[in-house]
Amino acid sequence: MRMINTAPELTVFRCFGDDAEVFLQSQFTSDICAISNGGWSLSGYCSPKGRLLAVFFVCRRENEFLVSTHESLADSVIARLRMYVMRADVSFELLSGQQLAFHDNRAGGADVSHDHSDSFSPQTLLDISTIDAITTEEASSALSFETVCIELGLPLISGPLSEVLIPQSVNLDLVGGVSFKKGCYPGQEIVARVRYRGKPKQRMIRAIAEHTGRPEPGTHIRVATATSGRDGVVICAAAADTPGEIQLLAAVPTEVVNPLGSGSLFWGDIPLTVSTLPYPIPAEAPG
Numbered sequence: 001m002r003m004i005n006t007a008p009e010l011t012v013f014r015c016f017g018d019d020a021e022v023f024l025q026s027q028f029t030s031d032i033c034a035i036s037n038g039g040w041s042l043s044g045y046c047s048p049k050g051r052l053l054a055v056f057f058v059c060r061r062e063n064e065f066l067v068s069t070h071e072s073l074a075d076s077v078i079a080r081l082r083m084y085v086m087r088a089d090v091s092f093e094l095l096s097g098q099q100l101a102f103h104d105n106r107a108g109g110a111d112v113s114h115d116h117s118d119s120f121s122p123q124t125l126l127d128i129s130t131i132d133a134i135t136t137e138e139a140s141s142a143l144s145f146e147t148v149c150i151e152l153g154l155p156l157i158s159g160p161l162s163e164v165l166i167p168q169s170v171n172l173d174l175v176g177g178v179s180f181k182k183g184c185y186p187g188q189e190i191v192a193r194v195r196y197r198g199k200p201k202q203r204m205i206r207a208i209a210e211h212t213g214r215p216e217p218g219t220h221i222r223v224a225t226a227t228s229g230r231d232g233v234v235i236c237a238a239a240a241d242t243p244g245e246i247q248l249l250a251a252v253p254t255e256v257v258n259p260l261g262s263g264s265l266f267w268g269d270i271p272l273t274v275s276t277l278p279y280p281i282p283a284e285a286p287g
Helices: 019-026 074-083 132-136 147-154 188-196
Strands: 005-007 010-018 038-044 053-062 063-068 093-094 098-104 128-134 202-209 220-225 230-241 244-255 265-267 273-275
Touching: 005 128, 005 147, 005 230, 010 019, 010 074, 010 098, 019 063, 038 188, 053 074, 063 074, 074 093, 098 147, 147 230, 147 244, 220 244
Parallel strands: none
Antiparallel strands: 005 098, 010 063, 010 093, 038 053, 053 063, 098 128, 202 244, 202 273, 220 230, 220 265, 230 244
16 A cells, blocks of 8 residues: 655645746746656745745646645745736645645665765655645654655755755755756856855755754754864754654755764764765865
8 A cells, every 4th residue: 555644844835827837937946847747846945145945845737836845934935926926827825725745665664865876866766746634634644754854865944944044055956956057046146156166165964863852943063073163053853763863954064074974063962973865965165
């Protein structure tokens, strides 16, 4: 039996109208036109300064799109998008009776973080759609969406991190969430400049801690070996497979990413053990 899980922490909106594809293409960081019918993609929505306001999971349904983002910032970013619709034939509708649904295609839900691939595609490991909220009682609650995203290295941006990080700081460009071949979108010049003329100052890593509590998004991560004086920040956290442990994603200075060993990162006084992601992080020095 195919096990379906839900992501209640995400809010789902329907984007429709004759200009829906063109509009989202002009606002989001990924290539919306390249999403196949029934397919999905991660995509960022940036401020003019290139800071992520939100990260969306975008599903295409023929000429319509289902866009899902964290509930803590959904209303504000959709309101902002509506401001830029102007005379375009585009509407956003809250689907309060729907939830994002996902199926984990990994064998037995196995952790693939050790399977480095230069052609990493989260779409092959994760099916995403929506499901009627009234049927979610039938959906499995054994696997949280946050856990899957942490293991796959997919950033979940919530309210405390809105307008804090650029796409490269959370590896959005490494998981197909940024297109450098499409046209303009808010913050595009800044994002492109980091790629072509500079270096990201932060990259996202996965780490494990022996603790039962979970740090909130935006929590400070101390980097003991950083010569730049910069520290890190928690993106999201969830329980790990081993009882008494948690796992998290954190944006940390690029100078400590390659090579990055245990003993340099701390959540308060709690040491973090770095765990690999299923895709390589480029060896980059800070710009």
